[in-house]
Structures are given as C-alpha cells and as structure tokens.
Amino acid sequence: DVKVTQSSRYLVKRTGEKVFLECVQDMDHENMFWYRQDPGLGLRLIYFSYDVKMKEKGDIPEGYSVSREKKERFSLILESASTNQTSMYLCASSETGNNARYGYTFGSGTRLTVV
Amino acid sequence: AQSVTQPDIHITVSEGASLELRCNYSYGATPYLFWYVQSPGQGLQLLLKYFSGDTLVQGIKGFEAEFKRSQSSFNLRKPSVHWSDAAEYFCAVGAESSYKLIFGSGTRLLVRP
Numbered sequence: 191d192v193k194v195t196q197s198s199r200y201l202v203k204r205t206g207e208k209v210f211l212e213c214v215q216d217m218d219h220e221n222m223f224w225y226r227q228d229p230g231l232g233l234r235l236i237y238f239s240y241d242v243k244m245k246e247k248g249d250i251p252e253g254y255s256v257s258r259e260k261k262e263r264f265s266l267i268l269e270s271a272s273t274n275q276t277s278m279y280l281c282a283s284s285e286t287g288n289n290a291r292y293g294y295t296f297g298s299g300t301r302l303t304v305v
Numbered sequence: 306a307q308s309v310t311q312p313d314i315h316i317t318v319s320e321g322a323s324l325e326l327r328c329n330y331s332y333g334a335t336p337y338l339f340w341y342v343q344s345p346g347q348g349l350q351l352l353l354k355y356f357s358g359d360t361l362v363q364g365i366k367g368f369e370a371e372f373k374r375s376q377s378s379f380n381l382r383k384p385s386v387h388w389s390d391a392a393e394y395f396c397a398v399g400a401e402s403s404y405k406l407i408f409g410s411g412t413r414l415l416v417r418p
Binding site for chain 1 (some may be wrong): 337339342344346347348349350351354355395399400401403404405406408409410411
C-alpha cells in the first residue's frame, strides 16, 4: 500500500523556535505538497515541489520555507514559530508530471501547537 | 481560475438514510474531480475521482458521485449511511497542465443513531 508518512502526529513548540516538519513518501512521486488546515478556512497550500531541489510558493508561504534534497522527502520549516502557526499540517504527494488527474495521497497530518 | 464550492458546512442524517453532498466547480474545460474524506485527527483519504468516461463514478465505502457538466456539479451520494461515515468530506478540482488541486471548504457529516 502506498504511503505518505509524517514523522510526528503531535508537536508542541515554543514561540521563536525553528520547527521542522518531515514528510516521506514511498511511491516514487515527483510532486509533493504542504498544506495547512484550519477550521472554516479549509486546506491552504503553503509550498509545493515538482522535483528534487525545486519548489514553488503556494497561497500562504509567509513564515515558512521548504527543503527537498531527496525525491522521497519534503520538509516544511517554520523559521521562527509564532502562535498563529498553530494548525494541522498535511503533506501530500502526486504522480509525476504537470497534470493533476491522479489526485493526491495524503499523510496523516501533524497537529502543531505553538505556545 | 478554478474554484470549488461546497454549499453545506454541516449535514446531519439518520443512520440508514440516504446522503447527498453537494459540490459545484468553476473551470472552463473538462476538470478532474475528486472527493476525499477526513476522519477526526486524520489525513484525507481518496473516496473517488473522475477525469473522463462514464459520468457516474463508483468509489470506496459504497460512495458514488455523478459528474454533471451542464450544472458544473459533482455531488457525492450514498444510499444508506452508517455511523462510521461521520467525518468531513472535501471536494477538489484539478486541471491538465496544473500540479495543484483546489479544495472546497468541506462539509461535516453528522450521523444520528
């Protein structure tokens, strides 16, 4: 069964900390995505990557960066965590190519609380 | 630009009753359409997808959806709801020449015993 694995289900971090959220997929997918999910706001795209070392900003990239050094791993970095970044973070991947027809496979999510 | 509207924020049905969740999209060409389900505290799981062919699509867990081009809709249906179907449901649209899916804001389904 294909899988997207997010390393932590729950994280609690302090304001100002640098936070790393890790995502690994075993499907040899080229495209990977980071979303955040907040009540009433649905899923909002933070960043995506269509190849190793390639990345593009999504709709809400401010306060975040990403790293894709290997095909299977896509990391989301909160440079200096703030309380308004408390959220559910979802990683997803999709098959190769500039074509959304196959949809995404999602990880189980990381619920991040910044105190 | 593509967009997706799920007009119902919450829906409550009795166990055993039929279900229809609404989804309307905006896109100029034939879209790729998806329904995902999210149980509390979990990620999103793909229920079904449409990208061509038969406009009535069968998915997992007894769900189906029908693509109606004239109404720009892709409504999700189930003939008899089970308590375990209580979850949040997301409709999404994608397009050729795009990496991204656009998600609706979700519909939360509550199931009465």
